[in-house]
Amino acid sequence: MPRLSLYKSEKGPDFKFLDRVINEQFQVGGTDIYVHKYLGPVNPEAGTATPGVPDNSANPVPELGIQDIIFMENRDRHYDQDVYIIRGIYDMQDIDFNLSQFGMFLQNDTVFIMFHLRSHFEKLGRKIMAGDVIELPHQKDEYALDNSLVALKRFYVVQDVTRPARGYSPTWYPHLVRAKCVPLVDSQEFSEILGADSGAGDGSTLRDLISTYKQSIAINDQIIAQAELDSPVSGYDTSQLYVTPASTSTNLVGVHDVSSTATLASDVVDPASTVLTNPYTQVVGYLSAGVPPNNIPYGSGIEFPANPTQGEFYLRVDYLPNRLFYYDGAHWVFYQDRSRMTLDNFGPQDVASGPFAGRAVQQTQKSGFINNTATNVIAGQIVPERQALSKALRPRADNR
Numbered sequence: 027m028p029r030l031s032l033y034k035s036e037k038g039p040d041f042k043f044l045d046r047v048i049n050e051q052f053q054v055g056g057t058d059i060y061v062h063k064y065l066g067p068v069n070p071e072a073g074t075a076t077p078g079v080p081d082n083s084a085n086p087v088p089e090l091g092i093q094d095i096i097f098m099e100n101r102d103r104h105y106d107q108d109v110y111i112i113r114g115i116y117d118m119q120d121i122d123f124n125l126s127q128f129g130m131f132l133q134n135d136t137v138f139i140m141f142h143l144r145s146h147f148e149k150l151g152r153k154i155m156a157g158d159v160i161e162l163p164h165q166k167d168e169y170a171l172d173n174s175l176v177a178l179k180r181f182y183v184v185q186d187v188t189r190p191a192r193g194y195s196p197t198w199y200p201h202l203v204r205a206k207c208v209p210l211v212d213s214q215e216f217s218e219i220l221g222a223d224s225g226a227g228d229g230s231t232l233r234d235l236i237s238t239y240k241q242s243i244a245i246n247d248q249i250i251a252q253a254e255l256d257s258p259v260s261g262y263d264t265s266q267l268y269v270t271p272a273s274t275s276t277n278l279v280g281v282h283d284v285s286s287t288a289t290l291a292s293d294v295v296d297p298a299s300t301v302l303t304n305p306y307t308q309v310v311g312y313l314s315a316g317v318p319p320n321n322i323p324y325g326s327g328i329e330f331p332a333n334p335t336q337g338e339f340y341l342r343v344d345y346l347p348n349r350l351f352y353y354d355g356a357h358w359v360f361y362q363d364r365s366r367m368t369l370d371n372f373g374p375q376d377v378a379s380g381p382f383a384g385r386a387v388q389q390t391q392k393s394g395f396i397n398n399t400a401t402n403v404i405a406g407q408i409v410p411e412r413q414a415l416s417k418a419l420r421p422r423a424d425n426r
Contacts, residue, residue: 032196044195045144048202052142056113057164059139062219063110063150064157067093067100089155096416103157103215112146114139137182139205140190154205158184159219176226178236181219182207212237261366262315269319316350316364330358
């Protein structure tokens with residue numbers, strides 16, 4: 027009589043019996059899960075995929091292909107227009123906010139869903155894989171806080187697929203797969219899904235209902251506006267500082283120590299008789315103010331005045347940044363550049379409205395580098411100065 031053994035070199039009747047029993051448990055105790063099947067990244071040479079158009083001209087690369095081999099990314103993903111319904115089981119858990127770190131984070135927002143291996147393979151035509159988007163219909167929210175008339179759906183993205191330890195039967199063969207799923211975010215990869223009709227009948231898309239992109243942008247704009255009010259310009263503000271002249275010729279009223287160049291505390295200075303012979307000591311720092319010291323009045327324009335007086339300050343606005351000069355009695359001498367600037371992207375023109383209305387705002391690094399729209403001529407071709415790294419490293423044909 028042969029020895030009894032649940033393990034067989036082939037999947038025999040014992041395995042098939044256990045597999046049917048396990049599948050029945052999914053049918054009885056599981057929940058429907060809608061699967062948006064990932065077909066692969068869009069071929070870069072064919073263009074981008076068109077949401078809502080099946081079998082579009084942008085022929086997708088197979089599921090295991092890579093769209094951008096430099097960054098190893100699949101930014102433009104193509105999904106099947108048909109939605110597959112399979113059964114799954116997962117443990118319910120409370121989703122709490124974690125406020126103990128620097129910011130607010132969701133805790134326990136990752137779910138692990140079990141699928142029956144054979145049955146879900148027969149429906150999808152393959153195993154569930156990273157990149158698939160699943161929808162949990164039993165998690166719809168019919169009581170939204172806004173004026174939405176449709177139930178808000180809950181979408182997750184499959185991040186990883188493994189074989190769980192409890193998915194093995196006594197026959198030593200697996201019957202289950204476990205998918206690690208994270209909440210879907212509004213990004214370029216899922217534009218086909220989020221661009222689909224929401225079902226509200228008003229032409230809105232899923233992005234209009236479940237995406238937090240617009241709310242995040244509105245919050246960011248409010249933060250920037252408050253930051254501009256709290257700190258309107260960068261650099262050092264030296265207007266409130268009193269600067270002692272380096273050398274002056276002064277008529278004093280009172281007692282003066284002739285043996286010392288310092289003015290005693292009991293001396294009284296006549297402002298009308300003070301003559302500036304040397305520039306004031308500058309307050310050196312990050313992005314200087316470019317204003318005369320001690321709030322001395324000054325004029326501005328694109329050319330110097332015809333009859334200046336000694337010690338007069340004048341701001342030339344035809345310089346970028348504006349340049350402040352003082353008159354030493356014979357020449358206009360450079361004093362300081364007005365380097366303080368706002369932290370936004372207004373440009374060098376005057377601001378028409380807002381908290382900086384009427385103020386000439388200079389460009390910052392955001393306008394000169396990050397948002398650079400200038401072009402240059404290289405080898406007879408007009409080339410944008412700002413180039414994406416993926417385009418800069420793109421191979422080109424050498425026809426020489």
